Amino acid sequence: WDSKHGLCCTVEGFCIDLEGLPCSEWNKSAMLVFATEYLRHHQGHQGEHLMLKYVSEVWLTHVVALRMQYKDEQQDDLDRKEHKARNQQHQRKHELYSHRLQTAYEYKEIKDHVVAIVESLGQDGMSSDESDHEGHCGEVTYYILDKDWRSKPVTSWL
DSSP states (O other): OOGGGSOSOOSTTOOOOSSSOTTSHHHHHHHHHHHHHHHHHHTTGGGOOOOHHHHHHHHHHHHHHHHHHHHHHHHHHHHHHHHHHHHHHHHHHHHHHHHHHHHHHHOTTTHHHHHHHHHHHTGGGSOOOEEEOTTTTTOOEEEOOOOTTSOHHHHHHO
16 A cells, blocks of 8 residues: 555545554554544534544544554463463473372382482473474374483483
8 A cells, every 4th residue: 555545445444553553654544534434424413523633633542542452462362372381381291290200109129219310300300392283193293302401311211
């Protein structure tokens, strides 16, 4: 769209840009479309004498609020996804820790030594495996993410 060739949109195809700045060329053009149409329908109703400048300023304030709400909603979606991913990772670590601890208790000849190692590592010491469903016919594939602080022999042993 080029502002030299007319307005950005029509009343029927009205559209604002919530990604860009409220005073972008597109939004200024949309503001003019809105204000003109608003005045056409409301001028003189209930004794109001509205001017284009006033309606445009009020509209701009509204766009600023809409933009903030839109950005908040976008951030909320990202936060929810990140929170869900952290919870899934925490659950995997918990299950892995419980499984390893249970397995350690089952082997009497190494039980004392292995239980002590698993307990000292704790749940946070378990690997942070990440799953991937794409490219594997829907089967879950886990990639092991090594911890820099954990020794290589312990990692291979686990």
